Amino acid sequence: MNITPIQKKAWLELKVEGRLDASWAEHFFSTVAAHMREGRHDIRVDATELNYLSSAGMRSLLRAHRELAAVSGQFAIIRASEFVIRTLSMSGFDSLLKLDLADQDDAPEADESEDKGAGWTSKGIRFEKFAIDPDARMEVRPAGRWIPWARLDAAECEKIPLGRDCIAIGTGASAESFEEAKDRMGDFASAAGCTAWLPGTGADSPDYILQEGRFVPELLAANGLRAVGGISSLLRFSPAEEGASLELSTLIESAFAATGATSVAFVAIAEVDGLVGVSLTRSPGLIGENDKPAEFPELREWMSFCGERVHSGKQALLVGFADASRSGLSQPLLPALPSRNGWAAHVHAAVFPFHPLPNGEIYMSDCVAQLFAGAEPSALLHLVEDARPTLGLGASSFLRGACWCAPATFHSEAR
Amino acid sequence: MLELNNVKKTFFPGTPNEVQALRGISMKLEDGCFAAIIGTNGSGKSTSLNAVAGSFMVDSGQIHLDGHDITKWPEYRRASLIGRVFQNPFAGTAAEMTIAENIVLSMRRGKTRGLGLALNRRIREEIKERIRPLNMGLETRIDNPIGTLSGGQRQALTLLMATWLRPKLLLLDEHTAALDPKSAAQVAVLTKEIIEREKLTALMVTHSMQQAVQLPHRIIMMHKGQIVEDIYGERKARVKVADLMNAFDRVRRRDLFDASVAEQVLPQFA
Ligand SMILES: Nc1ncnc2c1ncn2[C@@H]1O[C@H](COP(=O)(O)OP(=O)(O)OP(=O)(O)O)[C@@H](O)[C@H]1O
Ligand SMILES: [Mg+2]
Numbered sequence: 001m002n003i004t005p006i007q008k009k010a011w012l013e014l015k016v017e018g019r020l021d022a023s024w025a026e027h028f029f030s031t032v033a034a035h036m037r038e039g040r041h042d043i044r045v046d047a048t049e050l051n052y053l054s055s056a057g058m059r060s061l062l063r064a065h066r067e068l069a070a071v072s073g074q075f076a077i078i079r080a081s082e083f084v085i086r087t088l089s090m091s092g093f094d095s096l097l098k099l100d101l102a103d104q105d106d107a108p109e110a111d112e113s114e115d116k117g118a119g120w121t122s123k124g125i126r127f128e129k130f131a132i133d134p135d136a137r138m139e140v141r142p143a144g145r146w147i148p149w150a151r152l153d154a155a156e157c158e159k160i161p162l163g164r165d166c167i168a169i170g171t172g173a174s175a176e177s178f179e180e181a182k183d184r185m186g187d188f189a190s191a192a193g194c195t196a197w198l199p200g201t202g203a204d205s206p207d208y209i210l211q212e213g214r215f216v217p218e219l220l221a222a223n224g225l226r227a228v229g230g231i232s233s234l235l236r237f238s239p240a241e242e243g244a245s246l247e248l249s250t251l252i253e254s255a256f257a258a259t260g261a262t263s264v265a266f267v268a269i270a271e272v273d274g275l276v277g278v279s280l281t282r283s284p285g286l287i288g289e290n291d292k293p294a295e296f297p298e299l300r301e302w303m304s305f306c307g308e309r310v311h312s313g314k315q316a317l318l319v320g321f322a323d324a325s326r327s328g329l330s331q332p333l334l335p336a337l338p339s340r341n342g343w344a345a346h347v348h349a350a351v352f353p354f355h356p357l358p359n360g361e362i363y364m365s366d367c368v369a370q371l372f373a374g375a376e377p378s379a380l381l382h383l384v385e386d387a388r389p390t391l392g393l394g395a396s397s398f399l400r401g402a403c404w405c406a407p408a409t410f411h412s413e414a415r
Numbered sequence: 416m417l418e419l420n421n422v423k424k425t426f427f428p429g430t431p432n433e434v435q436a437l438r439g440i441s442m443k444l445e446d447g448c449f450a451a452i453i454g455t456n457g458s459g460k461s462t463s464l465n466a467v468a469g470s471f472m473v474d475s476g477q478i479h480l481d482g483h484d485i486t487k488w489p490e491y492r493r494a495s496l497i498g499r500v501f502q503n504p505f506a507g508t509a510a511e512m513t514i515a516e517n518i519v520l521s522m523r524r525g526k527t528r529g530l531g532l533a534l535n536r537r538i539r540e541e542i543k544e545r546i547r548p549l550n551m552g553l554e555t556r557i558d559n560p561i562g563t564l565s566g567g568q569r570q571a572l573t574l575l576m577a578t579w580l581r582p583k584l585l586l587l588d589e590h591t592a593a594l595d596p597k598s599a600a601q602v603a604v605l606t607k608e609i610i611e612r613e614k615l616t617a618l619m620v621t622h623s624m625q626q627a628v629q630l631p632h633r634i635i636m637m638h639k640g641q642i643v644e645d646i647y648g649e650r651k652a653r654v655k656v657a658d659l660m661n662a663f664d665r666v667r668r669r670d671l672f673d674a675s676v677a678e679q680v681l682p683q684f685a
Binding site for chain 2: 147148149202204278294296297299300303304305306307308332333335336337338382384385386387388391392
């Protein structure tokens, strides 16, 4: 079987030759999926030279159709031999046939008209900005008062609601009481009523809690930042050049630019090029009188380091806060970002299997909910930069995705 | 019961080739417990088994087996309590001798004086009886040289011989690693069957995560001469291959987390 991609202006045409049977079905589907990953959401098949189609082959066509429909895209067979048309029709798959599309001119550039944002290209990355609500902002407040790596006191913890109206990151546990929480406190990230947290029990994968109906999840936070308000802008980004990727600090810079603010709160969903981060493996609630978690090598009992750039090709949900005004530096939970002088940032990433996002203007709450509905998070990291000479892993970077952001006001006390 | 208490072994001490192969191994293996030892290359798995079998004397620590302090026992004396199977199907048997002769030889193992076990009719019948459940058709070939058998058949027989006298401890060092996948699976199943039927206490070194998950009651993971994970009970019941891979990953990441990393990440955490 041979698949030849032909790039048209408004869609991608795949010329398929040979047999589409059980032995080629997976190859066909993964080829379509790879093009989807690159943002091709209108994929049309020329099946004139397809001379055999089995049930497994038809299933792979249907699967491609479903995946593209899920991102508001299109998958259609626009040219086919009599044999293929007959086979599809008889099996009830004729909805995949859109032979009339073949006659359409490639020129109309329909996708240019609708929800096209203002765009620019920087460091090989193409950005598009969509204004959502110019007046929206985020009010950010601390949640919990634990200062790493002191012993954790029950009175420092704070129960916080994590409903659809807020975003939050920090260290905490899903538990009713401090007694219950104290041996399982770990990193968490929350957006749009969906919270992933990595229990500090040495767990390999995060647990998650979702807002369902009137049930608003709560977390007992040792510390954290929680923001309520609205999104002012959406940034879409993708590589404009082969091999280009977007570093976290550049993403933050773009959020500053998009909002016109020097303090931002953001949520992003992005295909991972590589993540660099740490996570708590032992609950801070267990820090004892004689423990020195902030000293090496004891630190390794409490925290794990990714060791290499991880989760390439996965989809990450980022929840973060950043500040370039220097006022944020006084905020206990905004550590300095080493690569940028005077910047401070705190970003958590929850990692999911890759699933493409629709193109254009998309809604944060829908996309986050879909991410959690599709699969479970497989990892949760507190992102860091590793600037060690030669050995350093550098900063987390991303290929394409969406970043919803808003100007942020940091308040020093919980209300 | 097998008990190791802070067992240490350094090879070539004080030379540039010094290797701290065991850095304080402690474990208690209850009677009837079947444990797998997994770990990266050179982590000390074979050395642990060798220390128990008495291939060398340990530098410090104690080893108890079946109520005896065997720490100072020479290897041949421990052999009366311990059955062993190695990776190489050709080790432990004599190729030019027949199946029956090899088995008789193994029945004598560990006994200080030759008991003159002759290949009489009764013994021949017993041998056939015990070979039949292997389902390899070997019961009709007990007078064939063992060298004419396939690796899988030889390893199955070696296993049978090692457990013939119901040893207090069975040591298996990657005993399926040199076999083709199908024979390996066959010998693995046979291993579990024999251990469960005879209620043996066993330690099995394996590189197969699948085997570690499916066969034993307990999984011990070694790294750099230490035990870094000990999975038993309800944790063992739900452990999957992916969990073991994650455990390896954790160990590797921990190695990469050095003081220079700590210096980088600590200020960014708080
Ligand atoms: N008899 C010996 N003399 C010198 N060094 C030894 C001896 N036996 C083992 N070592 C060394 O001790 C370390 C542990 O070896 P060991 O064979 O126990 O590893 P292992 O976990 O069984 O690895 P593998 O998976 O490769 O079999 C290695 O560095 C090895 O080279
Ligand atoms: Mg070995």
